Amino acid sequence: MFESAELGHRIDKKTWKARLPALREALLEAQLDLLDKADTAVVVVIAGVEGAGKGETVNLFNEWMDPRHIVTEAFGPLTEEERQRPFMWRYWRALPPKGQVGILFGSWYSKPILSRVLDGCSAAELDLQVKRIRHFERMLARENVVLVKLWFHLSKSRQKKRLGKLAKNPDTAWRVSDNDWKLFKHFDEFAAVSEQVLRETSTGDAPWIVIDGSDHRYRSLTAGELLLGALQDRLARVTREASTAPAPLLDQPALDQRNVINQLDYSQSLPKKDYKVELARWQRELNLLSRDKRFRERNCVCVFEGNDAAGKGGTIRRITQALDARFYRVTPIAAPTEEERAQPYLWRFWRHLPRHGRFTLFDRSWYGRVLVERVEGLCSEHDWMRAYTEINEFEHQLVEHGTVLAKFWLAVTPEEQLKRFQAREETGYKRFKITEEDWRNRERWPDYEQAVCDMVDRTSTEYAPWTLVEANDKRHARIKVLRTLCETLENNL
């Protein structure tokens, strides 16, 4: 994999001077066209061997293009904030918005490789990381992000020479740290692990480019022209490529019309007296769990979805009443903001993940894509079909990180919904809760029901199962949610 990059490629000063102006002009033009189109972000991953010119390349890219539309991110040790979130959180936060170029110096590749070489991470763990990276990069590609991955290489002898030369000159000695020498001792292991990772993550969506870093002119011109090629290639496609994947099979209702939603027992109810006792019991239980020592290094994410007027708001309030206001947050999901629209779909949910010891209650959630967006045609079939996999992967990362995840679907029958809609229209202060849109959605009841059933089938996983809640009786629903949440916490702490 690194053979070609050890040939000692060079180009002379004259060629450099002759080619540079045209490259810079073309790069700028491509960058500004990209900004105008504003439907594509570019992510440049800069990785490779110490001393092979990574930092210099980052500086050059910033010099060659308009730095106001470049976001450069370099990743140091994890901060406390980052440690309390899943591994990929810091990279989600670093993604550039559409129209911009993000240069990532160090990336999601650093830790897997370093851990494997230095910290005895197992081959199986490395495989999992690699699989996760492939998922992530495929998601980026489908979200219209151009991914350019540059690996700067030096042969072992050249790296040694380079470090030695820098260290000897008092003006440049500070550029070489003890850590650089420490890493150099493991050169061969790094080469082996890097090669494996590069091979396994060089996909059609996001191939690696290995660049010989020994000559600064060769390296810089190569990197610049590769970046230019990637930009021009994207710009040449008039618009986002229509998916070439076969149209997904539309999920069909079962032949006997039975499904997980219409088979619920909606007659379940709870008398007021019992409700009061149960409410006090489960709120106390929940409060104790939230202050449990074991919860200090964990956190909890609850997802509330349900039919319109199924009682999500009232249920959420019964939970928050039991929690200390400093340690929970209710996040209602409405239309995305400008910043959010300029990012991949799941970005807006990553940004709300809680730190340790906290609860986040999502009032509607990332499932919008496979519910309202699917039914109302707000995204393409291809987009909502791939969302199932992306959501499962997202939730897996949460749970693996130690998040207790509880997902509730509050279901009412069409008859009960009608009663509630009518009651809302009659009560002044409830009128805001009922809009034309609610009546319109109601007309599409069968489509929504199908979408809910598919959602449950495809995203109720062992690590993050759905709880379906019969909500015709509000008291029954609230207690079922509280009890389930307490049990989920108890089982997972």
Added chain:
Amino acid sequence: MFESAELGHRIDKKTWKARLPALREALLEAQLDLLDKADTAVVVVIAGVEGAGKGETVNLFNEWMDPRHIVTEAFGPLTEEERQRPFMWRYWRALPPKGQVGILFGSWYSKPILSRVLDGCSAAELDLQVKRIRHFERMLARENVVLVKLWFHLSKSRQKKRLGKLAKNPDTAWRVSDNDWKLFKHFDEFAAVSEQVLRETSTGDAPWIVIDGSDHRYRSLTAGELLLGALQDRLARVTREASTAPAPLLDQPALDQRNVINQLDYSQSLPKKDYKVELARWQRELNLLSRDKRFRERNCVCVFEGNDAAGKGGTIRRITQALDARFYRVTPIAAPTEEERAQPYLWRFWRHLPRHGRFTLFDRSWYGRVLVERVEGLCSEHDWMRAYTEINEFEHQLVEHGTVLAKFWLAVTPEEQLKRFQAREETGYKRFKITEEDWRNRERWPDYEQAVCDMVDRTSTEYAPWTLVEANDKRHARIKVLRTLCETLENNL
């Protein structure tokens, strides 16, 4: 101050039931009107005595209004991220965008009062905090934020009874913590300090309202109607009030036409050979300082302003070449995003403040308001006039927190600028750097010069002085900036 709130106000169930529906309906209507107008944010500060119904009121507000347009924030112990920023950082982050209601449970009032009672903070320190709060709230008022400050009070005997009653019932005992009893022991001191703080921060812009918390119906109805009144009052004003302040005196050029900009010695220059030596020397020095142990608990913010084509970008790159890419960030300031436009002016700069051990280099900055926005009439005279004070206050908080702050104005003569504009138009890859706007700005040279002189006069403070850099010779300018930055770091670590 608390006399009226110890009378034991009550209202009966019948009155409550009669008035509640109209209140809820009116609140909702006002909230949605506010959202439609989208030029005002509402901040509700909920403070007061434990057990006086603060949490219940937060819940009620969320129930009475549409919670999708409410942001509730409660403040616990400082996180690591927050500890590494000035005290007000967490509150800036919590401000609601225009159109939304922010409910702050605990606020910038908690710490000053607690510290004075429990941690022996001096009277002088408390005075400083109070002054800062007044500044902050005045800024909010001028930024069109409606501030409603509610203080929930209980007499000493009522608080004792309340805590005792909750603690006795096993279903509610968890609501009373050891800390509540600990704070209760200091009831009288809290009452005295709170009274002082409330008195000194009850301004025309943001008066305090003290509410008797002993009866839940009285308390809730009072709080709700006060909030409603504040919303309706704002909505009744057709648009943002024109400033009633007298038009500021326009700064006039000095009679002899001499000013800090035209008196610079633009003939200073540095030969290439000396430049190379000096560059290596100061970059090494800067690198050593950035890795100095003393810097680990500090950070550095650099501001770069200057004439168009004065060489800001090239100068910034000479600094970043000396720094580890993981520990600096260049933040170019362009037009604000949608999220930023929905917030007070300085919000977008607060969000970029670095953590400990980091550098943030602002390529243009918060000074835009008193430069381009002033000259081009992009904000009102009143807005840019108040910006001087707000900026000084902002920078004071930075420096007090331990930030090393360096501000550079890169100055070229009109003749030199013309040469550079022409050169840019001739070089393909530099052409993007020169736009119609640059030529237009150039025509207003005297206005910009006056704005720069005023800026220097009004914001070059002892704790954050401006460095004026003669930049006709790029080498001279770069070395002067590097040297000044190193010296500023050295003097302040």
